[in-house]
Amino acid sequence: MTLDPALRTRLHRLLADYGAKVRSLIDGHGLGQYGIDPADIEQEVRIRLWKALERDRNAAFHTSFIQRVVLTVVIDAIRAANARPLEALPEAVDDAGMAFIDPTAGPERNASGINDFDRIVGCMAELPERRRKAVALHLQGFSLREIGQLSGTSEEAARKLLDRGLQSLRESLAVSGIVGDIE
Amino acid sequence: MNSSKFGKPDVAKLYRRFTRSRAASAPLPEVDALLALADGQQSDETERLLADVARSGMHADLLRFTRELAPESARLGAELERALERPAADHARRARHTAHAPAPQRGWLRVAASVAAGLVVAIAVWTVQRAPAPTTSTAVAATTKSDRIFAAVDDRSSASTPGSDRIFHADFKPDEIFHGKFSGG
Numbered sequence: 001m002t003l004d005p006a007l008r009t010r011l012h013r014l015l016a017d018y019g020a021k022v023r024s025l026i027d028g029h030g031l032g033q034y035g036i037d038p039a040d041i042e043q044e045v046r047i048r049l050w051k052a053l054e055r056d057r058n059a060a061f062h063t064s065f066i067q068r069v070v071l072t073v074v075i076d077a078i079r080a081a082n083a084r085p086l087e088a089l090p091e092a093v094d095d096a097g098m099a100f101i102d103p104t105a106g107p108e109r110n111a112s113g114i115n116d117f118d119r120i121v122g123c124m125a126e127l128p129e130r131r132r133k134a135v136a137l138h139l140q141g142f143s144l145r146e147i148g149q150l151s152g153t154s155e156e157a158a159r160k161l162l163d164r165g166l167q168s169l170r171e172s173l174a175v176s177g178i179v180g181d182i183e
Numbered sequence: 184m185n186s187s188k189f190g191k192p193d194v195a196k197l198y199r200r201f202t203r204s205r206a207a208s209a210p211l212p213e214v215d216a217l218l219a220l221a222d223g224q225q226s227d228e229t230e231r232l233l234a235d236v237a238r239s240g241m242h243a244d245l246l247r248f249t250r251e252l253a254p255e256s257a258r259l260g261a262e263l264e265r266a267l268e269r270p271a272a273d274h275a276r277r278a279r280h281t282a283h284a285p286a287p288q289r290g291w292l293r294v295a296a297s298v299a300a301g302l303v304v305a306i307a308v309w310t311v312q313r314a315p316a317p318t319t320s321t322a323v324a325a326t327t328k329s330d331r332i333f334a335a336v337d338d339r340s341s342a343s344t345p346g347s348d349r350i351f352h353a354d355f356k357p358d359e360i361f362h363g364k365f366s367g368g
Contacts, residue, residue: 010266018259022252029248033203034241053263061264064218066256071214071249078241079211117201120194136237139198141247150233150246152225173194 011053019046022070031074035081044073116178123172131165138162203240210235212242221249 003011019042026038048069124132130151137147148158212232220229220236236242 007266011263014259014262014266018255021255025248025251025255029244029251031244031248034244057263057267061260063253063257063260066259067218067249067252068214070252070256071217071245074245074248075211075214082211114201117197120198133233133237136198137233137243139195140202140236140240140243141195141199142243146250149223150220150236152223169194 012050015046015049018049018066019043026074031078034078035084036074036077041070041073041077044077045070048073119176119178120169120173123169123176126172127165127168131161131168134158134161135165135169138166199240199243201240202238203244205239212245217245217249221246221253 022045023038023042026032026036026041032038049066052065052069124135127135133151134147137150138144142150144159144162145155147162148155151158151161153161212235213228216228216232219226220232232242236246
């Protein structure tokens with residue numbers, strides 16, 4: 001594809017802007033913690049989209065195509081990070097473990113954080129599947145509207161499933177000796 | 184710290200942190216399934232992926248990332264389309280304009296060629312008119328000398344005139360043998 005210099009510059013600028021947004025989203029969602037470099041992802045996305053433009057300019061117009069390019073780059077990068085030598089894995093585990101460690105607390109208290117998680121998971125396993133899924137998605141940070149869309153139900157139905165699931169979870173946790181803060 | 188209140192663990196924070204730390208062991212999602220789930224499609228594949236999202240922080244992060252990526256990708260697609268269609272439309276418009284109206288340079292060439300041709304014709308006419316007209320006798324003489332075929336015909340016709348042809352109009356003398364002047368012999 002032959003492009004005049006002005007158009008070429010404009011396309012490069014569009015891809016650069018999009019690459020910057022992708023990088024910002026990667027940073028915003030904390031995908032860097034899975035061993036990927038947002039700058040590398042940005043660069044790779046720009047290169048692949050430019051090649052796609054050179055190969056077939058119409059193909060690059062579709063939203064799903066652009067998304068597929070980005071997700072392929074991200075998932076491939078995570079896969080490559082997972083395949084790297086195991087030193088990255090203990091670091092991630094340690095980092096995650098630190099989330100439960102209070103520096104001012106003693107070792108007994110810190111160890112209990114991990115135990116708390118295991119008991120939470122155990123209590124959730126007792127919930128009916130639909131409620132469990134609604135509660136889990138809520139704990140992962142999805143809104144009621146998103147839970148409804150992802151589950152194929154209305155927002156109102158998702159709210160009922162979540163309310164009942166959270167109520168059951170609180171009761172189970174109380175029985176297990178955990179008085180957690182669940183909103 | 185995991186507690187939003189003293190002594191009470193923040194269950195949601197606890198859950199997210201731990202499910203992220205265990206994400207490395209979970210199978211990575213398929214791109215198509217992730218796109219379908221983000222789009223709200225329902226299938227066995229998206230159901231399985233949703234279960235992974237529920238128990239894996241990494242899958243949940245990827246799903247949120249995918250959902251927020253959609254409007255940005257749509258915007259890029261529209262901008263690329265605009266950028267690539269405008270030059271094509273301009274080119275087509277220029278082509279139409281060229282087809283219907285002669286280009287200025289070609290018009291100049293036509294005008295110059297017409298003027299030059301007219302000038303040549305005018306000079307030729309002027310030159311012919313300025314040249315001296317030949318006299319009639321000169322013209323006849325020139326014609327006679329130049330055309331020997333017809334001249335030969337003229338010569339032949341003039342040969343029939345007496346005196347001009349010595350073969351047919353010779354003054355024969357009588358035969359001396361048959362008309363000898365014998366002297367007694």
